[in-house]
Amino acid sequence: MNSLTKTETIEKTTKPELKEKMSVKYLCAYFGDVQALSTVSMSIYKKRVLAIIGPSGCGKSTFIRCLNRMHEVVGGEYVGEIKLDDVDIKKFNSVILRRKVGMVFQKPNPFPTMSVFDNVVAGLKLNGFRNKSKLKEIAEDCLKKVALWDEVKDSLNKAGTSLSGGQQQRLCIARTIAVEPEVILMDEPASALDPISTAKIEELIFDLRKNYTIVIVTHNMQQAARVSDFTAFLYMGKLVEYNKTKKLFISPTEKRTEDYIAGRFG
Amino acid sequence: MEEYNSTKYKWRIRKSNIAVMFAVLSALLVLIPLFLILFYTVQQGISSINWDFFTQMPKPVGETGGGMANALVGSAILVLLGSALGIPVGVMSGIYLSEESDSFLPKSIRFLVEVLNGTPSIVIGIVAYITFVVPMKSFSALSGGIALGIIMIPLITRTTEEMVRLVPSTVREASFGLGIPKWKTTLHVILPAAMKGMLTGIILSIARAAGETAPLLFTALGNRFWSTNLDQPIASITVFIYDYAKAPFDDWNRQAWAASLVLIVFVTTLNVIFKIISRKRK
Structure with a gap:
């Protein structure tokens, strides 16, 4: 409840103009012969949170994995057009694209051989950034942003995997924002976490949208309602409804959306 | 009830x-x-077993005492040569097989590695004899090292592939998601995570190579004299055991037993190291 009122206040204070950060047109995604998405089109607005909801297997994950071309890592393909700042993402080198469009995964996946500190700066270090004092600054800054600094500042040299699940996930988010992406994709970032850690991640998403464009996939409709500005409902690989979150949850235009959020299927 | x-x-x-x-x-x-x-x-x-056994050269027939210093050094050289060939080739092919899994080439290579793994070591010795000893017109440490290396390759390839595969794909995706290129992901993220397992594979393959006799009979041959020349025949513990065990002298037979003991202790030590490393992994 608390966060709902928070939503309203933030909506009032950060009203500024909607700018399109990414656009998706007629996206059809495939795994070999299996079509996972068909003709999905939508806009992703700058410094807003877009939630993707829908039942399992509806193509939510495939959708966001297309946005940073992670879909092709597992052998998938897509047709249609995805643009980042009006440039087709196929024109980017996939490595460069993923620095601009970062990703947080469902299960916390810190690098197993690295310390907490090295995990945070891994993206920078492995891309040749070696200024030690600057790295320290960035690590502290990122860990503060994800509200993890106070918990780990004395154990930066401990293994990243020694943290609790919720801490690990915040560490992974810190690692993602350390490379300063413009868009952050989150694939059910809280589904493997307990309620308290989930609440922390949600608060974090709230803070992050001041600086980042966020697309979050979630199974949890309350979560979508709490954290997002826009919501897209996918069903069987198709976009059923896309609207402002409040509008979509309070007065959906599609019958199927209403049925889904009312828990009648899915 | x-x-x-x-x-x-x-x-x-x-x-x-x-x-x-x-x-x-x-x-x-x-x-x-x-x-x-x-x-x-x-x-x-x-x-x-005494100090002389490790530091003295073999004595001529009829004289008692003497040692197998040349065989110890020879075995070390042969295993080093084998490792110099087997470790890089095995590790790199293992990485290749784990990263490229489903197309025709890696599948056939994986199958051939299995075949090589099952090839009797004496056959590998004969092949090394025909391809290296005959053209060089001399038995040599080099050809023996190559034969041992060929025996090590499939063992290392298999363990490397398995260990790299054990690294969860989520770790690889996390790295890609940060915009880290594939080669850096493999080198700095995947390999460190697989390192302990790979080390155990390498240690076991060294233990295996150190205990091989058959492929050395046609290649390194054995040598009663001190030699560290790579293009000359060289002594080894296993061939020393083979020669001394079948000799009709009691003293030689006893030395063959002693050399066996040394070899067993060496191989057991490597296995214990392997155990310690793999326990630390958990």
Whole structure:
């Protein structure tokens, strides 16, 4: 409840103009012969949170994995057009694209051989950034942003995997924002976490949208309602409804959306 | 309750006990040859083990004493040569096989590696003889090292591939998601995570190579004199054992036992190191 009122206040204070950060047109995604998405089109607005909801297997994950071309890592393909700042993402080198469009995964996946500190700066270090004092600054800054600094500042040299699940996930988010992406994709970032850690991640998403464009996939409709500005409902690989979150949850235009959020299927 | 006390149920328990008994007996049976090996090598060999045995050269026939310093150094050189070939080729091919899994080339390579793994070592020795010893017109340490390297390659390839595969794909995706290029992901993220497992594979393959005799008979041949020349025949512990065990002199036979003991201790030590490393992984 608390966060709902928070939503309203933030909506009032950060009203500024909607700018399109990414656009998706007629996206059809495939795994070999299996079509996972068909003709999905939508806009992703700058410094807003877009939630993707829908039942399992509806193509939510495939959708966001297309946005940073992670879909092709597992052998998938897509047709249609995805643009980042009006440039087709196929024109980017996939490595460069993923620095601009970062990703947080469902299960916390810190690098197993690295310390907490090295995990945070891994993206920078492995891309040749070696200024030690600057790295320290960035690590502290990122860990503060994800509200993890106070918990780990004395154990930066401990293994990243020694943290609790919720801490690990915040560490992974810190690692993602350390490379300063413009868009952050989150694939059910809280589904493997307990309620308290989930609440922390949600608060974090709230803070992050001041600086980042966020697309979050979630199974949890309350979560979508709490954290997002826009919501897209996918069903069987198709976009059923896309609207402002409040509008979509309070007065959906599609019958199927209403049925889904009312828990009648899915 | 009644049915649990029925004779049928009691008979089941009895059958189970008999089966367990056989399993335990078989397990104990496995240990017997091992204890026999240890017992005889220690009993027969320990008396010949002294400082001279490690530092002296073999004595001419008829003189007692002497050692196998040249064979120790020779084995070390041969295993080093084998490692120089086997470790890089095995590790790199293992990485290739784990990263490119499904197309025709890696699949066929994986199959051929299996075949190579099952090839008797004496056959590998003959092949090394024909391809290296015959053209060079001389038995040599180099050809022996190459034969050992060929034996090590499939072992290292297999363990490397398996260990790299054990690294969860989520770790790889996390790295890609940060915009880290594939080669850096493999080198700095995947390999460190797989390193311990790979090391154990390498250690086991060294233990295996150190204990090989057959491929050395046609290649390194053996040498009664001090030699560290790579293009000359070189002594090794295993060939030393082979020569000394079949010789008609008691003193030589005792030294063969002693050399066996040294070899067993060396290989066991490597296995213990392997155990320690793999325990740390958990």
